[in-house]
Amino acid sequence: MADVAARAGVSGQTVSRVVNASPRVDPETRARVEAAMSDLGYRPHRAARALRTGRTQTIGLVVSTLASVGNSRMLQAVADAAAARGYALTVVTLGAGGDVAAAFERLADQGVDGAIVLNEATERVRESDLRGAGLRLVVVDSPRDDRFGVVETDHAGGARLAVAHLIGLGHRMVHHLAGPQTSFAAAERERGWSEALAEAGMPARAVVRGDWTSASGFAAASALLAEGATAVFAANDQMALGVLRAVAEAGRVVPGDVSVVGFDDVADAADYRPPLTTVRQDFDALGSRAVAALVDGIEAGAPAAFETVPTRLVVRESTGAAR
Amino acid sequence: MADVAARAGVSGQTVSRVVNASPRVDPETRARVEAAMSDLGYRPHRAARALRTGRTQTIGLVVSTLASVGNSRMLQAVADAAAARGYALTVVTLGAGGDVAAAFERLADQGVDGAIVLNEATERVRESDLRGAGLRLVVVDSPRDDRFGVVETDHAGGARLAVAHLIGLGHRMVHHLAGPQTSFAAAERERGWSEALAEAGMPARAVVRGDWTSASGFAAASALLAEGATAVFAANDQMALGVLRAVAEAGRVVPGDVSVVGFDDVADAADYRPPLTTVRQDFDALGSRAVAALVDGIEAGAPAAFETVPTRLVVRESTGAAR
């Protein structure tokens, strides 16, 4: 910076003003400084700036696992949105223990300006965790809470769409293959399912539960089949994939004997066999809203926001009329 | 830090020595300082340290997209390995343009100590890019190059395993559904395929090419079927999924009429229909080797390493004897 200042014949402070786009700089001076910066290949030193200003221009992302395709998609959306806002993104994975507090600890050590928590088991994002680290937070897919921003997909609405579609096809019973009990998204999808059933005057069966993996979907499907299910709403696409295999191996056909709907609209879903009817989540919108909420909070002290991103049903070939 | 020093009755420098595990500290003093640190909830300020030492303890990861399941798995492995070594990980996604230079630029701005480049189109990681940013680099799945560390999966070896398996089942022709031309991994898998064919004295057909997505696999499969393929080695699992669907829609059965092998052993592959025979990549090993190579380079000035991680064939139900 001193070199740039010397070359442009100004003080370091003026260089700083140019870098930070201060209006208090004569256009001609600005041009001179900019020329000097590019001649010298000057790059502001982030650590020094962070030391001075107390801001690192970095946000953290806490995610339990990237094995789930949905999480990966979200990560990408968040990374892109953060970059667009001029923030770096650092990713912290939860260990096997799923220790959210430890993750916050690590982020706080690093001095991020804020963090986004993905889809984490609800009860784990505790006030104590926040206090300890003192981080500004936006949580994705979590119950509304005034202590931090919340951005969610309209899981329940999406689930209702799926169930209504099946009912519209004449199914008189819709089984649900739910996600893990600790997940907010899973609970919401389950709620949408049972509400849609109630509205149609249909009884809800006990749900069968998986852990988001296709293997768990396959394992759970036998229980569903034993109950004579003709329509299954799975809480995500990967579990639906497991169901598809289980149905085929039981000698039944989809959608002739059993209709299946998923959730997420993962890239591969269109090439499942048969192509999967599913509820599409708008991951990109979710990611950019989350980043926007966080950055607005950091930069403008905006109060904790709450936003819901709508879904839509994508009908393919895994659903058909009831026999 | 000053507060900690005061409370422990020592100078700031001694606190620094305790934090940095210097041996030159009396055990009793150390204990006093540690007590003071924990009483006060002291946390070293990374930006200040970075300013002083010139190291940020942060590494960057450059990845084109996370839509591919393999990339996501790698990201997680890298994140965990970096955390274990005490480094933060910041992720940079390539824009639609795939501009590697811009990605390095962003990482250099952030002052990372080094970067890992995932599976990037070979020719894009150019010397010019490196020069500009002056970053220490480890590239995953790229041709050997002394300018940076390289860690790769044994793609060719894995491909040979797959082809040999098919030949062993009596197939007299093995078609290949290759990945994009720009990808090193794709080229290596293709090389393994053609070498295995040559060794068996079998002619290689022209490959059909996809872009790693299941949709491209589905589209490409019709050409393969038109040629009367009985055995297809797809360059990744997702494309294999597309092939599986195409075969079924053509009224043929896997593996009765056509055997299919994938590459990666993605979590879902075991629940494709039928469960997919595939080549397993050890993403965790790959990630931790890449991080180890990079961090050793940063901390110990170790020379650029070159490592190959072996694969193994996982036989499931998508392959069977030739008719």
Next chain:
DNA sequence: GCGCGCTATGTTAGCGTCAACACGAGGCGC
């Protein structure tokens, strides 16, 4: 008992940046 070397600790200075304040030059109202 003197000097030497070793250990434990302190002191000083500066990493690159920006907030706060200072200052000179010019414009404006009366």
Next chain:
DNA sequence: GCGCCTCGTGTTGACGCTAACATAGCGCGC
């Protein structure tokens, strides 16, 4: 013409940390 404001710019110091050097105390050999 005087005071006052605005604009463009410079000067100073501090953010929290650690490298380098300085110092004090102690044991040891002779």
